[in-house]
Amino acid sequence: MKTALITGATSGIGYEFAKQLADRGFGLIVVGRRVERLQELKESLSVPVDVIKADLNNQQECFGLLDQVADKDIDVFINNAGFGLCGKFVETDVNREVSMVQVNDIAMHILFKGILQQMNKAGKGQILNVASSAGILPAGPYMATYYASKAYVVSLTRAVDVELKESGSGVKVSALCPGPVDTEFNDTADVVFALKGISARQCVSEALKGMDRAKTIIVPSLRMKLAMAFQAIVPMPILVKLTARQQKKKMD
Ligand SMILES: NC(=O)c1ccc[n+]([C@@H]2O[C@H](COP(=O)([O-])OP(=O)(O)OC[C@H]3O[C@@H](n4cnc5c(N)ncnc54)[C@H](OP(=O)(O)O)[C@@H]3O)[C@@H](O)[C@H]2O)c1
Structure with missing residues (x-):
């Protein structure tokens, strides 16, 4: 049986990865702080x-998490845990x-490298780093640190x-770049979406x-694919102002 490791599996996107990878027949290692939710998830899956x-x-x-999975044969790693924060910098x-940078970047980085090294030794595996469409856009005024x-x-x-491709590695890596998704993200970031998720x-x-x-870059939904194609042809100063306008609506 193949195994998937998922961080941030207590809610939203990570929780859904757990369900859909279980449907694909993967055994799971699920990570989060709200362990009672992870137990409920475990009981709901076969x-x-x-x-x-x-x-x-x-x-x-x-690093402790890496130690705990060091002897596991992980086929898929969903590096997903993260959160946002809205407001004037x-x-x-x-x-x-600082906590957001720790979870979204430092933890993401430590786990990405650790699991990649493990997979590279095994000569196979797939890692999905959960980014955001915010990571493709040049800057996000009023959600500046999250975009960065x-x-x-x-x-x-x-x-x-x-x-990895130049070294002929058997490990594949991707970044997931969604626009708004209906999860608990908004409650944590204290925002309302300007666009329907x-x-x-x-x-x-x-x-x-x-x-x-x-x-390598995965952008879900046709609307966001079009938005990402549009942003590639708009001059950067205009794009940052347009992004600021969208972000301000989230604070209303
Ligand atoms: N929703 C969106 O619109 C959207 C769009 C683009 C990208 N994303 C990205 O998608 C990822 C998942 O977010 P979501 O939308 O599914 O939000 P969510 O429902 O709030 O889920 C966030 C997950 O991250 C975990 N997490 C947060 N801080 C943590 C910490 N200190 N230690 C361990 N786990 C932590 C949470 O688990 P615990 O609280 O149980 O620890 C939870 O499982 C994030 O990286 C987010 O930036 C979201």
Whole structure:
């Protein structure tokens, strides 16, 4: 049986990955802080599920997670845990932002590298780093740190993808770049979406299809694919102002 490791599996996109990968016959290792939710998820699925409690805001717990899965044969890693924060940079809480950079970037980085090294030794595997359409756009006024944190995920994934291909590695890496998805993200980020979100189910189903085709950048939904094509031809200063207008609506 193949095994998938999923961080942030307690809700939203990670939870949906757990369900759809279980439907594909994967055994699961699921990670999050709200361990009671992971136990409920385990009980609802008919595949073997290992539950690991970890706070990825803590670097020691990131390395501890790698130690706990060091002897596992992981076929798919969904590097998903993350959160957002909305507001004017001059006013937002620096502690929440540092925590966001820790979870969205540092933990993502530590786990990406650790699992990649493990998979590379095995000569196979697939990693999906969950970024955002925010990571493709040049900047996101009023959600500045979140956009910057997701640009890091996209840039890192693109670079490592080329290194792996040039070295003939059997491991494939992708970045998932959704627009708005209906999850608990908004409650955490304290925003309302300016655009209607897609369901986590649609997001994950399109993500898995993108992984099947070994796409490096996966953008779910036709509307976001068109938006990403449009942004590539708009001059950067105009695009940043347009993004600012969209972001401001989220604070209403
Ligand atoms: N929803 C969107 O519109 C959207 C769009 C683009 C990208 N994304 C990205 O998709 C990913 C999943 O978000 P979501 O929309 O599914 O939001 P969500 O429903 O709020 O889920 C976030 C997940 O991350 C986990 N997490 C957060 N902080 C953590 C920490 N310190 N330690 C361990 N786990 C932590 C949470 O688990 P616990 O709280 O149980 O620890 C939860 O399972 C994020 O990286 C997000 O940036 C979301």
